Every structure is written in structure tokens, then in C-alpha cells.
Amino acid sequence: MSNTSAYVKEAPLVKGNHTFSSITALVGDIVEKPTPLWWYIAFGISNLVMAMMFVMVGWLIWEGTGVWGLNNTVAWGWAIINFVWWVGIGHAGTLISAILFLFRQGWRTAINRFAEAMTIFAVMCAGLFPAIHVGRIWVIYWVFPLPNQMQMWPNFNSPLLWDVFAVSTYFTVSLLFWYVGLVPDFATLRDRVKNKLAAKIYGICSLGWTGGNRQWQHYEKSYLILAGLATPLVLSVHTIVSFDFAVSIIPGWHTTIFPPYFVAGAIFSGFAMVMTLMLIARKIYGLKDIMTDDHMEKMNIIILVTGWMVGFAYIMEFFIAWYGGVEYEKFAFVNRAIGPYAWAYWIMMSCNVIAPNFFWFKKMRRSVTVSFILSIVVNIGMWFERFVITVTSLAQDFIPGSWAYYSPTYVDVLTYVGTFGFFFTNFLLFLRFMPMVAIAEIKMVMPQADVHNYDENGELLEDKH
Amino acid sequence: MSKESTQENKKLFGMLAEFANPAKLMKAAKLTNKAGYTKYDAYSPFPIHGMDDAMSLKESKLGWIVLSHGLVGFTGGLALQIWTNSIAYPINIGGRPFMNLPAYVPVTFELTVLLAAFGAVFGMFFLNNMPRHNNPLFNSKNFERATDDKFFICIEADDSNFSEEKTEAFLKEAGAVTIEKVYD
Numbered sequence: 231m232s233n234t235s236a237y238v239k240e241a242p243l244v245k246g247n248h249t250f251s252s253i254t255a256l257v258g259d260i261v262e263k264p265t266p267l268w269w270y271i272a273f274g275i276s277n278l279v280m281a282m283m284f285v286m287v288g289w290l291i292w293e294g295t296g297v298w299g300l301n302n303t304v305a306w307g308w309a310i311i312n313f314v315w316w317v318g319i320g321h322a323g324t325l326i327s328a329i330l331f332l333f334r335q336g337w338r339t340a341i342n343r344f345a346e347a348m349t350i351f352a353v354m355c356a357g358l359f360p361a362i363h364v365g366r367i368w369v370i371y372w373v374f375p376l377p378n379q380m381q382m383w384p385n386f387n388s389p390l391l392w393d394v395f396a397v398s399t400y401f402t403v404s405l406l407f408w409y410v411g412l413v414p415d416f417a418t419l420r421d422r423v424k425n426k427l428a429a430k431i432y433g434i435c436s437l438g439w440t441g442g443n444r445q446w447q448h449y450e451k452s453y454l455i456l457a458g459l460a461t462p463l464v465l466s467v468h469t470i471v472s473f474d475f476a477v478s479i480i481p482g483w484h485t486t487i488f489p490p491y492f493v494a495g496a497i498f499s500g501f502a503m504v505m506t507l508m509l510i511a512r513k514i515y516g517l518k519d520i521m522t523d524d525h526m527e528k529m530n531i532i533i534l535v536t537g538w539m540v541g542f543a544y545i546m547e548f549f550i551a552w553y554g555g556v557e558y559e560k561f562a563f564v565n566r567a568i569g570p571y572a573w574a575y576w577i578m579m580s581c582n583v584i585a586p587n588f589f590w591f592k593k594m595r596r597s598v599t600v601s602f603i604l605s606i607v608v609n610i611g612m613w614f615e616r617f618v619i620t621v622t623s624l625a626q627d628f629i630p631g632s633w634a635y636y637s638p639t640y641v642d643v644l645t646y647v648g649t650f651g652f653f654f655t656n657f658l659l660f661l662r663f664m665p666m667v668a669i670a671e672i673k674m675v676m677p678q679a680d681v682h683n684y685d686e687n688g689e690l691l692e693d694k695h
Numbered sequence: 696m697s698k699e700s701t702q703e704n705k706k707l708f709g710m711l712a713e714f715a716n717p718a719k720l721m722k723a724a725k726l727t728n729k730a731g732y733t734k735y736d737a738y739s740p741f742p743i744h745g746m747d748d749a750m751s752l753k754e755s756k757l758g759w760i761v762l763s764h765g766l767v768g769f770t771g772g773l774a775l776q777i778w779t780n781s782i783a784y785p786i787n788i789g790g791r792p793f794m795n796l797p798a799y800v801p802v803t804f805e806l807t808v809l810l811a812a813f814g815a816v817f818g819m820f821f822l823n824n825m826p827r828h829n830n831p832l833f834n835s836k837n838f839e840r841a842t843d844d845k846f847f848i849c850i851e852a853d854d855s856n857f858s859e860e861k862t863e864a865f866l867k868e869a870g871a872v873t874i875e876k877v878y879d
Contacts, residue, residue, distance in 0.1 A: 684718030
């Protein structure tokens with residue numbers, strides 16, 4: 231990912247006259263500095279919130295799914311909404327690490343490490359909901375093709391089963407991808423930290439990495455292939471998540487636009503989450519030289535683009551409902567906009583379609599405050615999108631006699647809130663103990679790393695300093 | 696990992712030379728390659744593009760490992776679904792065919808990717824001889840900066856062209872900043 235194009239002058243990816251060793255120090259020293267007070271406070275709060283999640287899950291398993299607000303008409307509620315929301319957030323991490331890598335976008339190196347961490351923790355939060363929603367969690371292994379006393383096998387015709395394979399593959403591949411990226415950085419920490427025990431642990435994690443070119447050769451090939459595998463994988467995962475809905479015959483779900491629309495929505499919300507986390511992390515850890523305002527602007531452009539893809543899908547759904555001429559389909563969509571859940575629909579529209587338009591303006595794209603607020607607004611909007619899709623389609627279905635209104639219970643709400651505790655507990659541990667920026671990759675995009683920027687005597691050219 | 700490396704009773708592993716920057720490392724690697732050394736490697740904190748050619752390395756074989764794993768995932772995934780749902784215990788689900796191949800596409804795809812990713816990661820570890828925690832290079836204190844900001848070439852004593860004096864002179868000629876002997 232060299233930056234040697236003679237035609238287009240690009241802003242430097244790393245600002246502030248850094249050398250290789252100052253980059254190592256900037257990122258590597260975070261794990262060695264004494265734990266700051268705010269970390270303990272944040273970690274404590276996250277732990278309490280996570281504990282609440284475990285209590286709620288325990289209560290659900292003890293008492294049964296009746297503690298949720300589901301009823302006979304609306305049999306899918308917050309569990310699937312939260313699942314789709316969290317797994318969608320995770321997709322931005324893979325987009326940044328895999329797709330932007332294939333497109334040779336050097337700026338991804340600043341954010342890919344913690345975006346991938348976000349992916350892994352978000353998918354863990356997502357995976358919780360399908361696991362606990364089954365009611366009899368002690369037979370959850372039935373979703374896997376394991377021999378059992380009934381000699382029965384999973385139904386491979388079901389999108390819900392495809393989901394099991396898609397999400398577990400996605401989690402495994404994301405974890406492997408993340409770990410491969412971490413190996414050289416673990417080696418950096420192994421050679422750097424003064425604490426003997428820490429050096430030993432980082433040493434074990436680095437698997438004896440030396441940084442020899444014979445290793446880098448296979449390493450880079452592996453990274454490229456993983457990026458090539460993760461790209462169709464991430465698209466397939468959210469496609470299959472959308473199949474949970476689209477393969478059914480419920481009006482409002484049974485549409486072919488769902489796979490691309492879900493993928494765009496996933497990237498939209500995921501980038502917003504990366505933005506939220508990035509702005510907090512770079513402020514606290516003083517990483518503004520690595521995560522520059524140019525990064526923020528590029529991400530905001532992606533948010534604007536994917537926001538409009540989602541907006542286009544919302545409009546196209548209405549068009550097709552009218553153009554298709556199916557009575558129930560038409561009703562489902564008109565009902566979304568003016569029915570009993572119109573409040574949710576218009577929250578979704580304002581947050582996802584109207585709010586991102588601030589990013590048409592360069593000033594807004596480069597404003598930390600605007601970016602931070604909008605990143606949260608977008609994620610609220612995307613949660614409501616899943617709420618609208620799931621609940622409005624079920625609550626008023628074919629027969630008016632079976633219509634019902636759905637409201638969550640406190641267990642629904644607290645379980646969802648609890649997943650934030652789970653997420654941030656993991657994320658804070660990651661920030662504390664792991665290199666939160668890909669050190670080796672950042673060095674790669676610096677001008678000093680490119681041998682073309684040196685003269686015949688091996689001295690750095692004047693304009694490349 | 697930072698024991699003193701000057702114990703004479705130990706076996707010589709190789710000659711470790713430090714270079715100031717990627718360009719000098721690349722130049723030295725080219726010279727080392729040309730001088731006929733085969734058991735050597737160029738160490739850097741990040742991959743340096745063009746180094747594979749400078750060292751005349753053959754293309755990585757990893758792609759074949761990934762392909763073979765991917766094919767196992769593909770055939771295994773398809774076979775699993777066909778056998779369980781069509782042969783071992785066929786169930787009539789909403790009148791769908793017992794062998795419903797389009798419905799088997801997603802799981803087949805996922806398992807192909809999963810196995811291919813295993814091949815890509817564990818195949819890379821295998822080709823890189825990892826995990827290996829007892830590398831003699833770790834006996835060099837200076838080598839700790841190979842993961843920070845320094846660039847090294849190590850010519851191993853096993854190389855048929857290796858001789859303590861000549862190799863040292865050669866590395867000096869190639870522009871090394873410091874040269875040290877690394878013992879096993």
C-alpha cells in the first residue's frame with residue numbers, strides 16, 4: 231500500500247513527523263502506562279451492566295420466554311432486532327479490514343485493529359440473542375449437525391439454520407483475521423514491555439514471530455487471501471440474516487431487495503459505531519496523529535453514501551409494494567408510515583435518511599461534535615429500522631382478528647442494555663492489554679517505509695521527510 | 696530473551712548485521728543473494744515491498760493449501776447436507792424436494808470459506824514454522840528492535856558459503872551499521 235502516486239497529491243496518512251520508533255512508542259506504551267482512573271470507573275460500570283445482563287438471561291432461562299413481551303401475533307421481538315443490530319454493527323469491522331484492504335485504501339490501517347475488535351465483540355453480543363431465544367437452551371446443540379438419540383438432523387432448508395452456520399463462520403473467520411493481524415504487533419510488545427510476565431504472555435501470543443522476510447512473504451499472502459475470503463463472507467452473512475425475513479411469506483418481509491439493503495444498512499450502522507468508538511479512543515489516548523480528521527471525513531462520506539443506499543431501499547420498498555399490486559403488501563407499507571407504529575417509522579426515517587445529510591457539507595464532515603452526535607443518531611435509527619421491519623409486519627398481518635400491539639417488558643430492555651456492558655467490558659480489556667492500532671501496518675503507510683522514496687545511496691529523499 | 700550472546704562454548708548460529716533503513720536493507724539483501732548465500736533472511740518491522748524479488752524468493756505456496764482446504768469444505772459441506780437431509784433421514788418439509796440443492800448453497804458456501812480460512816491461517820503458521828519460541832535470534836539484545844525500527848540481515852552459519860571472517864567483511868561492505876555473532 232505504497233503512497234507514491236505522482237499524479238494525485240494525497241494528504242499524509244500519519245501526521246506530525248513521526249518516526250518508526252515514535253509510532254511504536256505511541257501505540258505500544260499504552261499497555262505499559264499505569265491504568266488510568268477513568269478506565270477503572272468505566273470498567274466497573276460495564277461490569278455491573280454486564281452482570282445485569284447475566285441476571286436477565288438467567289431469569290429468562292429459569293422462567294421461560296414468557297418474561298419477554300412477545301405474544302401470539304408478534305412472536306419475534308427485541309431478540310431478533312438486537313441480533314440483527316449487533317451483527318450489522320460488526321460488519322463495518324470486516325469491511326474496513328477486508329474490503330478496504332482489497333481496494334488498497336491505506337487509511338484503513340489507522341482504524342482496522344479496533345474496528346475488528348468491535349466486530350468480534352459485537353458478534354458475541356449478537357450471538358447471545360438467538361442462543362437464548364430458543365426457550366429450551368439446554369438443547370441448543372440441536373442446531374448443529376450432531377448425531378443424537380433421535381437420529382434426526384437439522385433442517386438445511388431453513389434460513390434460521392443457515393444463520394447458525396453463517397454467524398459462527400463469521401465469528402471464527404473474524405477472530406482468525408484479527409489474530410493474524412495481531413501476531414507481528416504482539417512480537418513488538420514482547421520485545422518492548424519491561425514486565426517479565428507481560429513479555430512472556432505477549433511472547434506466547436506472538437508465536438515466535440521474527441519479522442523475517444521469509445515470514446512476511448507467507449504472512450502477506452495469508453492476509454490477502456483472508457481479505458479475499460472475508461469479503462464475500464461478510465456479504466453472505468448479512469444476506470443470510472436478511473433471508474431470515476425474506477424467505478418467509480410475511481408481507482413486508484418477502485422482498486428480494488432485502489439482501490443488498492441489509493448489507494448497506496449493516497455497513498451504515500457499523501461505520502457509525504466505529505466513528506463513536508474512534509472519537510472516544512483517539513481523544514483519551516492522544517492518537518490524533520494516527521486517526522486524523524481526514525479519516526473522520528472519509529468515514530463520514532461512507533456513512534452518507536450507505537445512508538442514501540438505505541434511504542433508496544426504503545423508498546423502493548414502497549414503490550414495489552404499490553407496483554406489485556399485492557393488497558397485503560400495500561397495506562403493510564402504508565401501515566408502517568401511518569399505522570400504530572408510525573412513531574417508530576418516522577424515528578427511523580429521520581435518523582437514517584434525513585440526519586446523515588449534514589455530511590454533504592465539508593465543515594460538518596470534519597467536525598468532531600457533529601460526527602459524534604450523528605454517529606449515535608445513526609445507530610438509534612438503525613435499531614428502529616429493525617424494529618419497524620420485525621414488529622410492524624407481524625403486528626398487523628393478514629387477518630384483522632389476530633392483530634395485536636407489541637410492547638417490550640423490562641426483561642427485554644434490560645437484556646439489551648446489558649449487552650452494552652458485555653461489549654464495553656470486552657472492549658475496555660482490549661484497549662488496556664492489546665495494541666489498539668496495527669503498529670506494523672501503520673509503519674507500512676509511512677513514506678519512510680517505501681524504498682522508492684530513497685536515493686541510490688540509501689538516504690531518504692528531501693521531499694519525503 | 697536477552698541473554699548475553701558472547702558465550703564461546705555455544706554453537707554459532709549466524710552473523711547478524713543491522714541496517715539503517717529499508718532501502719539499505721533491500722540493497723544488502725540483493726548483494727547477499729548475489730553472493731550466493733541461501734540460508735539468510737532480511738528482518739524488518741513491516742513487510743518491505745520488492746524484498747521477495749531482491750531475495751529471489753519463489754511465490755508462496757499458501758494458495759494451494761487454501762484451495763485444498765476450501766475444496767474439502769465445499770465437498771464436505773455439500774455431502775453433509777445431502778447425506779443428512781436426503782439419505783439418512785429424509786423428512787417432507789412443506790413438500791420441498793428431499794434433495795433441495797438450492798437450499799444447500801448457503802451452508803456449503805460458509806463451510807467452504809471456513810475451511811479455506813483455516814487453511815490460510817494455519818497454513819501460514821505451518822509455512823512460517825510457527826509457533827517457535829526458542830529462536831537463537833532472540834539471544835541478541837539488539838534484535839529486539841527488529842520489531843520496532845531497525846532492519847537486519849542474518850546469514851546463518853549452516854550456509855555452505857559461510858565463513859566467520861569473509862561473511863563479516865561482506866556484511867560490512869554491504870553497509871551494515873553493526874555486526875554481531877549470534878549463538879544458539
